[in-house]
Amino acid sequence: MFDARPQHNEYLRHRAQQFRQQVERRLDGSLTEDEFRPLRLMNGVYLQLHAYMLRVAIPYGTISPDQMRTLALLAGKWDKGYGHWTTRQNIQYNWPKLVDIPDMLDALADAGLHAIQTSGNTIRNVTTDAYAGAAADEVIDPRPYAELLRAWSTDHAEFQFLPRKFKIAISGGEKDRAVIAAHDIGLRLRRNEQGELGFQVWIGGGLGRTPILGQVVREFLPEGDLLPYVEAIISAYNLSGRRDNKYKARIKITVAERGLDVMRDEIEAEFLNRRSTFTGADQELLAEFKAVFSPPAFRNEEDGDFEAQRAANPGFRSWTDTNLSAHKAPGYASAMVTFKAPGQTPGDASAEQMRLLADLAERYGHHDLRVSHDQNIVLPHVHKSDLYALYQELKAAGLATANAGLISDIVACPGMDYCALATARSIPIAQEIADHFRARDIEDEIGKIDIRISGCINACGHHHLGHIGILGLDRAGVENYQITLGGDGYDIPAIGQKPGAGFPAEEVVGAIDRLIDTYLDLRDSAEERFIDAYRRVGAAPFKAALYPADA
Numbered sequence: 001m002f003d004a005r006p007q008h009n010e011y012l013r014h015r016a017q018q019f020r021q022q023v024e025r026r027l028d029g030s031l032t033e034d035e036f037r038p039l040r041l042m043n044g045v046y047l048q049l050h051a052y053m054l055r056v057a058i059p060y061g062t063i064s065p066d067q068m069r070t071l072a073l074l075a076g077k078w079d080k081g082y083g084h085w086t087t088r089q090n091i092q093y094n095w096p097k098l099v100d101i102p103d104m105l106d107a108l109a110d111a112g113l114h115a116i117q118t119s120g121n122t123i124r125n126v127t128t129d130a131y132a133g134a135a136a137d138e139v140i141d142p143r144p145y146a147e148l149l150r151a152w153s154t155d156h157a158e159f160q161f162l163p164r165k166f167k168i169a170i171s172g173g174e175k176d177r178a179v180i181a182a183h184d185i186g187l188r189l190r191r192n193e194q195g196e197l198g199f200q201v202w203i204g205g206g207l208g209r210t211p212i213l214g215q216v217v218r219e220f221l222p223e224g225d226l227l228p229y230v231e232a233i234i235s236a237y238n239l240s241g242r243r244d245n246k247y248k249a250r251i252k253i254t255v256a257e258r259g260l261d262v263m264r265d266e267i268e269a270e271f272l273n274r275r276s277t278f279t280g281a282d283q284e285l286l287a288e289f290k291a292v293f294s295p296p297a298f299r300n301e302e303d304g305d306f307e308a309q310r311a312a313n314p315g316f317r318s319w320t321d322t323n324l325s326a327h328k329a330p331g332y333a334s335a336m337v338t339f340k341a342p343g344q345t346p347g348d349a350s351a352e353q354m355r356l357l358a359d360l361a362e363r364y365g366h367h368d369l370r371v372s373h374d375q376n377i378v379l380p381h382v383h384k385s386d387l388y389a390l391y392q393e394l395k396a397a398g399l400a401t402a403n404a405g406l407i408s409d410i411v412a413c414p415g416m417d418y419c420a421l422a423t424a425r426s427i428p429i430a431q432e433i434a435d436h437f438r439a440r441d442i443e444d445e446i447g448k449i450d451i452r453i454s455g456c457i458n459a460c461g462h463h464h465l466g467h468i469g470i471l472g473l474d475r476a477g478v479e480n481y482q483i484t485l486g487g488d489g490y491d492i493p494a495i496g497q498k499p500g501a502g503f504p505a506e507e508v509v510g511a512i513d514r515l516i517d518t519y520l521d522l523r524d525s526a527e528e529r530f531i532d533a534y535r536r537v538g539a540a541p542f543k544a545a546l547y548p549a550d551a
Contacts, residue, residue: 016108026098042117051097052098053094060125065361065362068354068355070110071113076351079093080094081351088167123153123168127169127183128170128171131380133380138172139174144290149230163238166234167184168185169186177490181489182462184214199220199221200221206250212256212495228274232271233267236263237254296381322402322405323338327381334378337379339376342435347412352397357369403443407451410452415427416455421456422456423472425455426455428505447526447527450468454469455472456473465495467486467529468483468515468530478504479504480503483502485499486539499547514548515542519542
């Protein structure tokens, strides 16, 4: 989270006051919308299809209960009672009035939150694993490094006008849960043969209209060289990245056109020049951040009646089977709260739900909450003896849906219901798919599967990385949905491939139905996931299922 020391909160208030004056000038006509546009984007304010939208940064997805209550305040006082979790661990408000946004920024500043660099051609919110500091397979907690990158990049004078937006992700586990291969810079914490801590560095990943997986530019970067090396990468890109065409301005295009070896040589030369300018203050900050993110005081207690409650309550057992993840501390688990209940817009959270989550984190979760890449919320530290009480409170609020990672846990952008860039709807398609498979009552039988939907080619729903991806397009004024297969952002990074033509909206559910039936027929065991079966047998049987008339 943004360092909440008084001088930093004062900086946020100064930024909010500056924007208040700019809004006043826009409202009295002193600024045209074209003149106002770069000013609002610097403060995370977009003009969407029906209204302005405010995107609030939740750095690396970590948020405290009091900050969650502030997000609830914004939703209830200045929006329509809800916010939307994004795939970059942020939250968006889709209905604020422009005149109210400075008040929203003031309230955020009081909580150490902000909307700085959630838009524009600059370094965006640094993302990481929603289970950071908790995951059983973690090498080391990546959040101190993410906070170091955030503090360094905020208002970095050299990088406020890059060729295009720039995204950094950092992963701290043996298993990548931050999708580092799909970012401009991906960082993977690891130890070398001598046991020294450092990073594997990836560059040139990205989705959108030209999806490309990143490449490793450094196998091992010592821990102390993080900032000068990242600065060298972005400096090299800032000088060589294209500015003549915004669709070719991302670093992924720069690397593809110039070659990884050329970029590596320029980065290494720039790194040598910049390394000497870092005098140790960054390492002092890092030590401070490591202390801030030290583990909570975990309880050394028995699991209580956890197993007995699982045996006695099928609903609780189902929820624990799907929504819990292994924790590094004995007796603990991480609990996923999904915002994909029947009929719900994927990722939408009401003010009441946010306040409840804040209360639950204080009672059961060591005052810690995380926004996940899947538009859900994680309570990373819950003792097993508290899980049944947590489940009961979630169930009473309609938040105990046992579907984390299942076919109804669909990632979807807001699509044409909100976004001015969208060419098709995402939300209704996600709801129809979820409702259909709940009606078939085979979610548990299908098992883990990742479906992602984007309402336009900009790919905010990350459809390229879905085991099944769905891209909504406009075909002569009619919504058409292109299906992709075999994408993965986590285990074995892969961009989904198009098997054939798209489908009209009314045929999408049937197409997904045929894919699932084919998978269930082909898998070699109940444990083989959709993506594993697809990799084993190849695309042909799934293509035949999608297009039976061509078979």
